[in-house]
Amino acid sequence: MARQRLVVVGGDAAGMSAASQVRRLRKDMDIVVFERGPHTSYAACGIPFYIGGLVADDRRLIARSPREFQEEHDIDARALTEVEALDLNRRTVRFRSVPTGDPGELAFDALLLATGTEPSLPDVPGKENRGIFVVNTLENALRLKRFLEETRPRRAVVVGSGYIGLEMAEALRCHLGMEVTVVERAPQVMKTLDPDMADSVAKALEKAGIRLFLGESLTGFELEGTRVGAVVTDRRILQTDLVILALGVRPNSKLAAEAGIPLGVQGAIRTDERMRTPFPDVWAAGDCAEVQHLVSGRPTHVALGTIANKTGRVAGISIAGGDATFPGTAGTAICRICSCEIGRTGLSEEEATSLKLPVVTATISAETKASYYPNAEPVTVKLLAEKGTGRLLGGQITGGAGAAKRIDVVATALSAGLTVQAMVDLDLAYSPPFSPVWDPVQVAARQLEKLV
Amino acid sequence: MARQRLVVVGGDAAGMSAASQVRRLRKDMDIVVFERGPHTSYAACGIPFYIGGLVADDRRLIARSPREFQEEHDIDARALTEVEALDLNRRTVRFRSVPTGDPGELAFDALLLATGTEPSLPDVPGKENRGIFVVNTLENALRLKRFLEETRPRRAVVVGSGYIGLEMAEALRCHLGMEVTVVERAPQVMKTLDPDMADSVAKALEKAGIRLFLGESLTGFELEGTRVGAVVTDRRILQTDLVILALGVRPNSKLAAEAGIPLGVQGAIRTDERMRTPFPDVWAAGDCAEVQHLVSGRPTHVALGTIANKTGRVAGISIAGGDATFPGTAGTAICRICSCEIGRTGLSEEEATSLKLPVVTATISAETKASYYPNAEPVTVKLLAEKGTGRLLGGQITGGAGAAKRIDVVATALSAGLTVQAMVDLDLAYSPPFSPVWDPVQVAARQLEKLV
Numbered sequence: 018m019a020r021q022r023l024v025v026v027g028g029d030a031a032g033m034s035a036a037s038q039v040r041r042l043r044k045d046m047d048i049v050v051f052e053r054g055p056h057t058s059y060a061a062c063g064i065p066f067y068i069g070g071l072v073a074d075d076r077r078l079i080a081r082s083p084r085e086f087q088e089e090h091d092i093d094a095r096a097l098t099e100v101e102a103l104d105l106n107r108r109t110v111r112f113r114s115v116p117t118g119d120p121g122e123l124a125f126d127a128l129l130l131a132t133g134t135e136p137s138l139p140d141v142p143g144k145e146n147r148g149i150f151v152v153n154t155l156e157n158a159l160r161l162k163r164f165l166e167e168t169r170p171r172r173a174v175v176v177g178s179g180y181i182g183l184e185m186a187e188a189l190r191c192h193l194g195m196e197v198t199v200v201e202r203a204p205q206v207m208k209t210l211d212p213d214m215a216d217s218v219a220k221a222l223e224k225a226g227i228r229l230f231l232g233e234s235l236t237g238f239e240l241e242g243t244r245v246g247a248v249v250t251d252r253r254i255l256q257t258d259l260v261i262l263a264l265g266v267r268p269n270s271k272l273a274a275e276a277g278i279p280l281g282v283q284g285a286i287r288t289d290e291r292m293r294t295p296f297p298d299v300w301a302a303g304d305c306a307e308v309q310h311l312v313s314g315r316p317t318h319v320a321l322g323t324i325a326n327k328t329g330r331v332a333g334i335s336i337a338g339g340d341a342t343f344p345g346t347a348g349t350a351i352c353r354i355c356s357c358e359i360g361r362t363g364l365s366e367e368e369a370t371s372l373k374l375p376v377v378t379a380t381i382s383a384e385t386k387a388s389y390y391p392n393a394e395p396v397t398v399k400l401l402a403e404k405g406t407g408r409l410l411g412g413q414i415t416g417g418a419g420a421a422k423r424i425d426v427v428a429t430a431l432s433a434g435l436t437v438q439a440m441v442d443l444d445l446a447y448s449p450p451f452s453p454v455w456d457p458v459q460v461a462a463r464q465l466e467k468l469v
Numbered sequence: 470m471a472r473q474r475l476v477v478v479g480g481d482a483a484g485m486s487a488a489s490q491v492r493r494l495r496k497d498m499d500i501v502v503f504e505r506g507p508h509t510s511y512a513a514c515g516i517p518f519y520i521g522g523l524v525a526d527d528r529r530l531i532a533r534s535p536r537e538f539q540e541e542h543d544i545d546a547r548a549l550t551e552v553e554a555l556d557l558n559r560r561t562v563r564f565r566s567v568p569t570g571d572p573g574e575l576a577f578d579a580l581l582l583a584t585g586t587e588p589s590l591p592d593v594p595g596k597e598n599r600g601i602f603v604v605n606t607l608e609n610a611l612r613l614k615r616f617l618e619e620t621r622p623r624r625a626v627v628v629g630s631g632y633i634g635l636e637m638a639e640a641l642r643c644h645l646g647m648e649v650t651v652v653e654r655a656p657q658v659m660k661t662l663d664p665d666m667a668d669s670v671a672k673a674l675e676k677a678g679i680r681l682f683l684g685e686s687l688t689g690f691e692l693e694g695t696r697v698g699a700v701v702t703d704r705r706i707l708q709t710d711l712v713i714l715a716l717g718v719r720p721n722s723k724l725a726a727e728a729g730i731p732l733g734v735q736g737a738i739r740t741d742e743r744m745r746t747p748f749p750d751v752w753a754a755g756d757c758a759e760v761q762h763l764v765s766g767r768p769t770h771v772a773l774g775t776i777a778n779k780t781g782r783v784a785g786i787s788i789a790g791g792d793a794t795f796p797g798t799a800g801t802a803i804c805r806i807c808s809c810e811i812g813r814t815g816l817s818e819e820e821a822t823s824l825k826l827p828v829v830t831a832t833i834s835a836e837t838k839a840s841y842y843p844n845a846e847p848v849t850v851k852l853l854a855e856k857g858t859g860r861l862l863g864g865q866i867t868g869g870a871g872a873a874k875r876i877d878v879v880a881t882a883l884s885a886g887l888t889v890q891a892m893v894d895l896d897l898a899y900s901p902p903f904s905p906v907w908d909p910v911q912v913a914a915r916q917l918e919k920l921v
Contacts, residue, residue, distance in 0.1 A: 060839060060901070062900060063842070063901050066901055071842065071843055072843075077840075078841060180900075321899070322899055322906045323896065324896075326906050327894070343894070346896050347896040349897060350899075350900070351898035351899065353903070360898055362896065387512060387514070389515055389518075389529035390515070421898070421903070422871075422874070422898060422903050422904070423877070425875070425878045425895075425898055426877045428896050428898065429881040429882055429895055430881055430885070432885075432887075432894065432896065433882070433885030435884075439885075442795070442796050442884065443881055443884050444801040444814065444884065445775070445881075446775075446803035447803065448514060448632075448802070448803045449514055449515050450518075451874050452803075452874070454482070454512075454514075454778050
């Protein structure tokens with residue numbers, strides 16, 4: 018009997034996590050991974066730090082090369098090979114070499130779609146011109162790095178204020194010393210935060226010398242030859258040497274859709290808790306796949322490396338015949354923008370309200386360490402709970418060094434379905450260099466407990 | 470009808486937390502707090518940092534003075550007043566002014582014992598001599614500070630290697646530049662850690678230039694006049710100018726015992742989950758009181774500021790007629806010794822074994838940040854679980870900056886009764902400056918999951 022073959026489409030976090038699990042559990046299975054880009058398994062989240070020069074060598078962002086996958090894991094990872102179509106009846110994928118254009122076809126017994134995302138691009142003319150970048154892939158990051166080195170731009174405009182947009186703004190401003198402007202269509206930065214918490218991020222940006230224009234839409238570009246000269250918004254013209262488009266991402270589910278695989282929320286590939294699509298022997302994982310939200314219990318789409326790794330692992334175990342499920346995401350995320358750390362998890366106030374949950378919130382100010390200890394930093398914690406039951410719904414934290422990773426306590430509590438009352442009782446770690454005697458998360462819980 | 474009166478014995482964390490809760494909930498109750506020392510509500514945990522000079526002014530360690538309690542909270546806090554006896558039948562306490570010796574008696578309707586701990590002292594002669602200190606109170610810390618300033622000692626011996634002993638060793642070595650030796654009777658430092666994890670703390674001490682003699686007992690002192698000249702152990706004589714005795718603490722439950730209140734584990738005052746003693750209208754909280762262990766479900770005694778604050782709060786609410794319970798402690802603790810952060814929670818391997826729990830453990834090495842991010846520090850995580858059920862039993866973390874506060878995730882999981890499998894699924898926060906994509910705690914959980 019011929020060896021069974023797993024074909025993976027997409028060779029980044031989810032795809033390679035899955036491939037590694039399958040290899041660990043099934044020595045007898047052929048594993049072929051198609052990746053349209055030149056790199057496999059690299060740290061896309063590291064790109065802003067590479068651009069800012071904190072990570073000097075782009076090779077450090079690559080966890081494993083195709084050759085390493087081949088030699089160490091017996092995984093046939095084919096970079097620069099784009100899958101063009103799936104035939105689910107014949108159980109084949111059709112692919113093409115990116116450099117040569119040579120076509121090919123390969124049969125599979127199991128198929129994993131780990132096609133990631135594609136950047137949302139603005140519907141305005143001129144975005145293909147020189148000096149305008151998206152940084153969704155390492156390849157694009159390398160192009161941007163070359164542009165920075167060759168043209169030494171002085172001014173940059175970042176369009177969009179999600180994690181990547183703000184991390185790029187920080188890199189360009191705080192590490193490369195450029196004049197940086199962020200343009201955001203919404204009335205606040207970081208729409209995963211409640212407006213009040215987003216305000217403190219905006220203040221941190223401004224403190225770092227980043228100009229911020231909220232509630233302002235990109236309408237086009239002015240060019241100097243084939244190179245960008247200005248960003249045009251519905252309010253003003255911003256002269257610039259460089260534009261970063263960071264308007265977010267959407268699931269790259271085109272292949273799946275064309276093959277008839279049902280899509281779900283935001284066009285993400287519909288999956289169950291084992292990351293199986295409704296088609297037999299076809300799985301999806303990572304940023305292209307739908308997952309369940311831990312708090313709302315509803316399908317959602319969250320493009321984060323943690324989810325990609327976890328759903329990839331679950332898909333791999335499932336493909337190999339093992340038992341693993343992905344219980345869902347709380348949308349936990351963290352970042353540092355200039356001197357401001359930001360953490361969030363669970364439902365935002367707007368999300369809770371749209372789910373018609375009776376939500377109560379408490380926001381407190383505290384410090385990251387005992388107040389008498391050197392370098393205690395301010396921290397703001399907001400917690401959300403369901404009125405009546407006291408069930409914790411989410412949390413957001415902003416503050417100085419040591420503030421944001423505390424969100425993990427809230428994320429753990431969400432996974433466990435704890436109430437705010439139970440949060441007050443948590444036996445969290447205290448010592449003056451690490452925390453006040455009541456951890457700021459518990460100070461917020463004590464406040465919120467009175468309201469539920 | 471006369472106003473009811475609460476009498477609190479002991480004016481530190483537990484006593485003043487309780488008093489504050491009672492005042493918040495019961496404006497109509499008289500509250501009298503007796504404190505034998507000169508200070509109320511101070512941060513005993515801050516003492517090593519005050520000695521090391523990180524906290525310049527001892528007044529910064531005092532959260533609230535008796536006058537502030539009187540003026541802001543209508544709490545009659547009487548410092549330098551020692552309660553000498555309780556009469557539970559007549560419902561009175563007998564006290565005496567420390568400076569004048571004047572006696573007094575006061576009736577109570579409710580009584581809270583928050584008498585804290587007393588230091589365990591070695592049973593060797595000479596410990597009362599000049600140059601030999603315990604640092605259990607701010608008063609003693611001030612005495613030590615004066616001694617340091619007046620005599621500028623060059624060498625110190627710390628006897629005992631618990632949190633306080635090692636924090637004092639760090640203060641004297643790393644901040645004051647003294648030659649420091651730690652003598653510990655047990656074969657490892659920090660007996661709340663498993664021996665393998667304690668080893669890395671020992672290495673950090675040695676790296677900081679602190680000499681460490683394990684498995685070695687204090688047998689006496691050599692004197693130079695009335696001042697200490699050397700510490701004598703069962704193995705050697707250590708010349709020194711200063712000795713810190715840090716052999717741990719025991720519940721200060723003498724008053725309770727003399728009044729016939731039952732004692733429990735380690736001589737701590739027996740309490741229920743509302744911090745009530747078996748005597749009606751008599752509560753106990755803080756370091757003098759027994760509490761339940763969250764994981765073992767058994768009575769335990771843990772002298773930590775967090776527990777003191779929490780049990781004080783619960784006692785206060787209960788005294789005021791409200792509804793609050795203390796579900797128990799996981800013994801969560803954290804400290805930084807030189808460059809090594811240490812966190813622990815739940816049962817140690819020895820504790821689990823002594824409870825006849827079938828325990829499996831996994832210990833992993835990882836980094837605090839993405840490996841390519843600057844200043845990623847090594848971190849070691851050990852998790853313990855119950856074989857069969859997979860129930861998490863405890864965890865220990867050592868490592869560089871950013872390592873140890875991750876113990877809060879483990880502590881939260883213990884409160885929620887999570888399994889190791891559920892730990893793998895937690896949606897913890899990831900971004901390169903904060904964590905690898907799999908948080909080190911989850912890397913350990915993934916390892917342990919294979920063994921349960």
